Amino acid sequence: MSDTVIATHGLRKAYGAVTAVDGIDLDVRAGDVYGFLGANGSGKTTTVRMLLGLVLPTAGTVEVLGRPIPRAGREVLPRVGALIEGPAAYPHLSASANLSLMDAAGPGGARRGRGQRIAEVLDQVGLGGVGKRQVRGFSLGMRQRLGLAGALLRRPDLLVLDEPTNGLDPQGIHEIRTLLLDLNRTGTTVFLSSHLLAEIEQLATRVGVLDRGRVVLQDDLATLTAPTGATVVRTPDPARAVRELGDRVLSAEGDRLVVRGSEPAEVNAVLVGAGVPVSGLALDRPTLEDVVLAAAAGSGDRVAA
Known part of the structure; x- marks a missing residue:
């Protein structure tokens, strides 16, 4: 099996005269935490919906887990967990009941072991003690956690998440970040759509940047933020x-x-030898923000942080 988990070729989506996604080629590999960056309105959510077969492309192709989407959707989607455009839930039902309905409704849902799986994913996302509470009493952050729990129900090979930390406080963001990294370490590929550069920089192994429907940057994060050959x-x-x-x-x-x-040690030796006090030394490397802004400037486009 190929190590490519998501591949798009010339993917385009137009709504009348408006082009939302303009011929993009994505390359997401097994084991990636792929940060899909772009300002609100850049085309991220439209792209994610095409990856999952929820929107048909105007042109181009999509492959997920080596199979064409949407044609092989019934085969592929049971292996994909997704959270798009915020969590959906029945407010009059409990968190556990919502997850039970979600699992039963999706392709490949199995009743056997469902209760145990629901308890496990609620614990994973920090809702273990409130599974029997009605969702109408949940905060936005709790609803977001519930949506993530739904994405984890099938123990997916691929997680596709659209702004998963929306509505969470700093502690919640830290917990979700830790959870995603733990899942990735155990073999789950994560495709994470966000407009938050700092959050992606702490999570991603690979980054794609979308601006006005076009990919302006795609590479490994370690390559993008490698040392420049200078010392700070x-x-x-x-x-x-x-x-x-x-x-x-x-x-x-x-x-x-x-x-x-x-060589910071060599620079330090020169300065200290001349009697110049030094309070800090480090290799110079660009931040993800530096890289994204440079790519945007080079393309003549604008990418908001």
Whole structure:
């Protein structure tokens, strides 16, 4: 079996004269935590809905777990857990009852062991103590956790999540992040659509950036944020440091200097030997925000953080 979990080729969706997704090629591999970034309105949710066969593309193809979508949907979708555009639930029913209906309604749902699976996923998402409560009393964050529990019911090979931390407080965001990383370590591929750069940077192994319906960047996060070959120096005496280092200084802002050379110990030795105090040293590497903004500038487009 191919290690490609999601592949799209020339995927396009138009609504009349409006093109929501414009010929994108996605490459998501087994074991990825794939961060799908883009501003609200960039086409992320439309793309996710096409991946799951909920919207038919105007042009192009979609393969999920090696099978064409939507044609092989009944075969593939039982192996995919999804949370799109916020959780849906019957407010007058309990969390457990909602999950039971969700499992029964989907293709391949099996009654045997359902109660145990529901208890397990409620515990996983931090709702173990409230499974019998009516959903109408749940906060937005609790509803989001319930939606994620629904996505986990079938122990999926692939999780497709659209803004899964929406409505969660910082502690909840940390818990969901830990859960997703644990699931990934045990073999689940995660496709995570979000507009939050900082959150994706803490989770993703691979990143795709969508802007105005087009992919402007797609690569491994480690490659995108690799060291630049320079060293960041922090010193309470930047003027002296600049004099000592001369044309090796690539930029200086306040107490922060970026210096040519990827050996912090060597830079430190030069400065300390000249009597210049050093308060910090690190390899220079771009943040994901730096990379995304540069890609957007290079394409003439705009990507909101």
